[in-house]
Amino acid sequence: MQDISINLVDTEISLLDATAAIASKDHGANTIFSGTVRQHNRGKEVIGIDYDVYLPLAKTLLEDIAKKAIKDFKHSVSIYIYHLYGKVKPGQSSMIVAVSTAHRVDAYRINRAIVEAIKHQVPIWKKEYYLDGSCAWLEGCQVNSNVHAHAE
Amino acid sequence: MKLTLKTFGQARELFEQTELAVNLDTPLTARQFKQSLFEHITPILNRDKAQAILSVCAIATESEILADDFVIDKDLSIALLPPVCGG
Numbered sequence: 001m002q003d004i005s006i007n008l009v010d011t012e013i014s015l016l017d018a019t020a021a022i023a024s025k026d027h028g029a030n031t032i033f034s035g036t037v038r039q040h041n042r043g044k045e046v047i048g049i050d051y052d053v054y055l056p057l058a059k060t061l062l063e064d065i066a067k068k069a070i071k072d073f074k075h076s077v078s079i080y081i082y083h084l085y086g087k088v089k090p091g092q093s094s095m096i097v098a099v100s101t102a103h104r105v106d107a108y109r110i111n112r113a114i115v116e117a118i119k120h121q122v123p124i125w126k127k128e129y130y131l132d133g134s135c136a137w138l139e140g141c142q143v144n145s146n147v148h149a150h151a152e
Numbered sequence: 153m154k155l156t157l158k159t160f161g162q163a164r165e166l167f168e169q170t171e172l173a174v175n176l177d178t179p180l181t182a183r184q185f186k187q188s189l190f191e192h193i194t195p196i197l198n199r200d201k202a203q204a205i206l207s208v209c210a211i212a213t214e215s216e217i218l219a220d221d222f223v224i225d226k227d228l229s230i231a232l233l234p235p236v237c238g239g
Contacts, residue, residue: 056214124238125161137162140237145219
């Protein structure tokens with residue numbers, strides 16, 4: 001069984017939902033990565049991040065990334081990827097990647113491959129807002145047409 | 153040919169719009185399309201900074217990132233993607 005659940009949402013995302021989504025009696029390893037907005041960055045106090053996203057392409061690339069991450073994996077695996085867009089406050093989770101497999105080595109490897117690929121390839125951008133009234137787009141990774149390389 | 157440009161992230165500030173029509177002679181490559189955008193940039197911006205942002209942007213449709221030599225020869229909605237930073 002290879003179960004993949006992907007969504008981009010503008011509401012809160014839940015670790016409990018992620019845990020439930022990947023639960024399987026055949027899977028002894030459950031890895032959950034939660035990306036959380038930090039309260040301090042660039043020496044400034046952060047009051048929030050506004051996530052911009054190109055939704056149709058982001059959804060397609062997330063699906064491609066998940067499939068590439070398990071391309072040569074012949075065993076049962078569950079993958080749950082959720083990413084927020086819109087305004088997110090410090091302490092809130094902006095992204096959850098949850099992976100369950102029979103054994104931990106595979107769960108860790110697949111989860112990390114997905115997280116790294118998301119950061120390098122998916123059209124999502126952050127505008128950070130600071131307590132002093134300023135704001136800034138955060139630097140990112142330049143994308144190109146070979147966007148699947150990182151997931152492999 | 154009707155080309156619609158969608159802007160995101162920092163690149164949106166180059167045009168001060170989320171979407172704009174771009175009239176160009178076709179066919180042209182994705183690289184040529186990106187180079188042509190420079191004349192559409194809002195004039196209040198620092199031109200060197202604008203050029204620096206444009207130079208690191210990718211061109212995409214709703215379903216794929218386009219290679220520089222991709223030939224645009226029909227009506228398309230094209231997205232201008234600055235460097236990404238999800239997570």
